[in-house]
Amino acid sequence: MTPTIRRPLRRAGAAAAALALSLAAAACTIEDKDKATAPGAAPGAARTDTPGVTADSIKLGISYPDYAAVKSFVNIDQGDFEATYKALIDKINAAGGIQGRKIVPVFAKTSLVSPAAAQEACVKLTQDEKVFAVVNLMPGNAQVPCYTQTNRTAVIGSPLDPDMNAAGQAPWFSFDTGLIARKSVEAFAARGDLAGHKIAIATVSNDQAQTDAQVLPALQAAGITPVANGTITLNGADPAALGQQAGVLFQKAQATGADTLLMVGGAAQIIPQVLEKTTWRPRLLFTVVPAGYTTGKGQHDFGTLKDAAAGSQIVDWSDPALTACADTVTQADPSLAGKLVDPATVGGGAPTPGASMASACRNLALFKAIADKAGPTLDYTTFRQAGNSLGRFHIPGFREDANYGPNTPDGAIPVRATVYDQAGNQFVPAAN
Incomplete structure (x- = not known):
């Protein structure tokens, strides 16, 4: 079976949420100057209790997104997170x-639209x-510092950013890299997608740090x-303002x-739907799959x-490991039989319980x-040591194994270039 492509914590539903929020609250400004890369943060003190x-x-705390808050923008149903976790934990x-x-x-x-509510969680x-x-x-x-820095509590998951991790005062391990933008550009460069082309960049303000710290240096390293x-800029404007200002961006790029x-x-979820209303058809490169x-x-x-x-x-x-989880959840709730599938294969607006x-x-x-590797004495010291020495480990559903070490708390699962397959309307692994 041909593997499908997905960034693990930005599935179709999550991407759709980003799209909905952006369309409901976005305006566009154009910036010409590169910004300096943000300096790394100093390491925090280890927790002793x-x-x-x-x-x-x-x-074990389980934070999950409240999609009801964005229902007026887009109907997202990723299934019952609590029931799913309970079945697997049982x-x-x-x-x-x-x-x-x-x-x-x-x-x-956890609220997607209210920082105060997210802080309360x-x-x-x-x-x-x-x-x-x-x-x-x-x-x-964005919520990780509240856990690892402010409240010194360990985190599993979320795109792991090295500087943010260094500033934390508790262990943080993930299978999702926070360097997706840099690694994507490096993959494009290796394929020859950049050389000889004139590249324009589009970013949403939430991801500006990625452009500054990852994309621009990676392009520079590639000679671009x-x-x-x-x-x-996400600032409360309406979709009409987005279209108008995106038009300015397109005109500038064309000029x-x-x-x-x-x-x-997040620009991957916004720009294409605005671009399709114009006659300009540049080649599109994305640092994340535009599943939304x-x-x-x-x-x-x-x-x-x-x-x-x-x-x-x-x-x-x-992957059998992912299938085993689906079987466990289905046994707990037989109504889910046949429904725990890749969200990318589900039509827009339909429930995607496979995501949860x-x-x-x-x-x-x-x-x-x-x-388990930490042994009978479980504290933050043994947990960090265990994660740093876990080595090669298979994350369910990933084609390539993770490899955990002192310098790879994100598991270093490779980021590959993928290409759009029109027949299947999905992104598939590139030939090279």
């Missing part, structure tokens, strides 16, 4: 738990419930100087002779994606592996 661990239990506990300790889940629904898990670690399922990593650099438009982060766009079958002119390429960690939904299943499967697999 051990919250949430007893002789027979481990409290199986782990029935088999003896982790070193004889049962996992006790503590859930917190963080406080609930870290200060009120005092969990040992938090599985962070929010799109992106972008001819234009535009930023879409400089750009033939390739490189979209960073491609799942809108029947709504878009996918001619914008001709010859497009995207950076991605490659996922195979036929895959996230729970991967996060629990990584947490259990590290906590």
Whole structure:
């Protein structure tokens, strides 16, 4: 079976959420000057106490996105996160738990649109419930500092950024790289997608740091100087303003002779649907797969994606480890039989319970592996040491294994160039 492509924490539903939020609250400004790369943060002090661990239990915080808050923009249903986690945790506990300790889940629904509400969820898990670690399922990593820095609580998941991790005061391990933008550009350069082309950049303000710290240096290393650099600022404007200002970006890029438009982060979900209303057809490069766009079958002119390429960690939904998780969840809820599939294969607006299943499967697999390796004495010192020495480990559903070490807390799963397949309306691994 041909593997499908997906960034693990930015699935079709999460990408659709980013698209909805951006369309509801975006205007566009154009920036010509490169910004300096943000300096790295200083390491924080290690935590010496051990919250949430007893002789027979481990409290695990589970943060999951509240899509009800964006329902007026887009209808997203990724399934029942709590029921999914409970089914998989019950199986782990029935088999003896982790070193004889049962996992006790503590859930917190986290707002996508209210920073204050998201902060409340963080406080609930870290200060009120005092969990040992938090599985962070929010799109992106903006909430991680609340856990690893402010409240010194371990995190599993979220795109792992080295500088943000260095500033943390608790362990953070993931299978999702925070360097996706840089690694995508490097993959494009290796394929020859950049040389001889005039590159314009489009970024949403949330991802400006990626452009500054990752994309621009990677382009420079490849000998490429972008001819234009535009930023879409999320500031409460309406979709009409987005279209108007995006038009300015396109005009500027065309005036400089750009033939390739490189979209960073959330721009992948926004720019193509605006571009399709124009006659300009540059080649599109994405640092993430534009799943929120491609799942809108029947709504878009996918001619914008001709010859497009995207950076991605490659996922195979036929992987037995992922299938085993799907079987466990289906046994707990037989109504899900046949529904725990790749969200990319589900029509726009339809429920995608496979998204919650895959996230729970991967996060629990990584947490259990590290906590098991930490041994009978589970604290942040042994947990960090175990993660740093875990070595090669298979994350369910990934085609390539992770490899955890002191310098690879994100598992270093490779980012590959993928190309748009018009027949299947999806991105598939590039031939080279």
